[in-house]
Amino acid sequence: MGWLRGVGRRRRDLGPVAAGLALFGFGLAEIYVPLAPYVEGDGPDLTELSDGWMAVLTVLLAGYCLAVAACGAYPRVAVVLAGVCFIAQSFTPLLPESPATPLTALIVVCFACVAMGGRHGPAIAAVSYFVSAGIETTIADEPDWAFIAFVALAVMGPAYAVRMRRAQVERLVALAAERETAARTDERLRVARELHDIVSHGVAVMVLQAGAAQVMLGSDARQAHESLDAVQEVGRDVVTELRRLLVVLRGEGSLERLPSLRHLEPLLTGVRAAGVRVDVTANGDLGRVPAAVDVSGYRVLQEALTNVVKHAPGVTVSVAIDVGHTDLRIHVVNDGPRIVRRSDGSGLGLTGISERVELFGGTATTGPGKGGGFEVRVELPLSGNSAAPMPSSTGASV
Structure with missing residues (x-):
């Protein structure tokens, strides 16, 4: 399509040039082939003009036609040139009001200057x-x-x-460009969040399992092998999720493989393999939860469990999923110490939870629990009146 736009632009540039050449031919006919008004006495008899005056008129005619040819690319210069030629011809025996070419050229370039002459075009x-x-x-x-x-x-x-129409089109084009830039930025943030969700959980589990294997290697080879097998399994899951994300980014995603709160076993298996005990209670019909809300709820739960694996390994986690009439509520709380070990990171996990929930107009509360440990409370509306787009097969927004 780029070459088509290029052809259209070249045609627009050649239009004024063709008009200028046509006007030049018509003007030569007016000067050297005088029509009836000049012969019958209503105008000057051009046959009696000297060669010098005819040369002057021809140069001025060339100036008019050059102004018309340049009015598309240089409208302000063109209108000044046409005005100067018009004034100069006023001092010749053939006033610019008599032939049609001078006034036609002046009108054309004035129109072009007002329409396309920039900020000061109308005044010039x-x-x-x-x-x-x-x-x-x-x-x-x-x-x-x-x-x-x-x-x-x-x-x-x-x-x-x-001129006003062109300005409106330019504003719309600029607005569309701004929206496209904002959309690209949002998409990069969504992809970054999705990568964080996928990689952070898997890597946290693998690190813990690898550490356990290292500890057990000398004393309990069977347990060490089991930990290494768990590392391998989680690694495969992470690679699979990353492949799904890349498929979605190429526009080939399928809605058949959406992460869902109805299919938590792979997630819970990895968390339990890392030494965290998880009890899940679900109330309500998860089947009536919209796909976008379902995927975001899954990612919120995944991030909450990943934080437990990172900061409070070995604790017991209680997960409550409640589908109400108007919202989906997720409550994750562990029985660990009130003050848990912090990572060296910047807390992007909790930030990611808040950002996901805000997209749906929901609420997220995170902090120490009343009875100790750490808890995450999330409410996601089921209405679908959110700013979040439809998720892809990995939960990435598309």
Whole structure:
């Protein structure tokens, strides 16, 4: 499509050039092949003009046509050039009001300057037109300001409407570009969040299992092998999730493999393999939860369990999932110490939970539990009136 736009742009650039050449041919016919008014005495007899005056008129004609040819690319320069030529011809035996070419050229370039001449285009066009037309009528001793004003309104009025239309189109194009940039930024953030959800959970489990294998390697080889097998299994899951995300980013995602709160066993298996005991209670019909809310609820739960694996290994976690009439509620609490070990990270996990919930207009509360440990409470509306887009097969927004 790029070459088509290029062809269209070249055609627009060649249009004024073709108009200028056509006007030049018509003007030569007016000068060197005088029509009836000049022969019958209503205008000057061009056959009696000297070669010098004919050369001057030809140069001025070339100036008019050059102004028309350049009015698309350089409208302000073109209107000044046409005005200068119009004034100069006012001092020749052939006034610019007699042939059609001078006035036609001046009107065309004034229209172009008003429509496309930038911030000062209308003012430059108005000065060039009124000054040149005023000087010409003064020299001709026939000042007709009513006609001059009528022509100005007839030409510059529509030109100004075109100018406003072009400005509106430019604003819409700029707005579309801003929205596209914002959409790209949002998409990068969503992908980054999805990568964090996928990698953070898997890597945390693998690190703990690898550490356990290292401890057990000398004393309990069977347990060490089991830990290494768990590392391998979690690694495969992470690779699978990453492949799914890449498939979605290529636009080939399928809704058949959406993470769901109805299928928590793979997630819970990895967490339990890391030494964390998890009890899950689900109330309500998870089947009526919209897909976007379901995937986000799954990711919130995944992040909450990953935080437990990282900061409070060995504790017991209680998970309550409740599907109400208007919202989905998820409550995750562990029985660990009130003050748990913090990682060296920047707390992106909890931030990611808050961002996901905010997309749906929900609420998220995180902090130490009343009876010790740490808890995460999330409420996600089921109405679907959220700003969140439909998730892909990995939960990535598309």
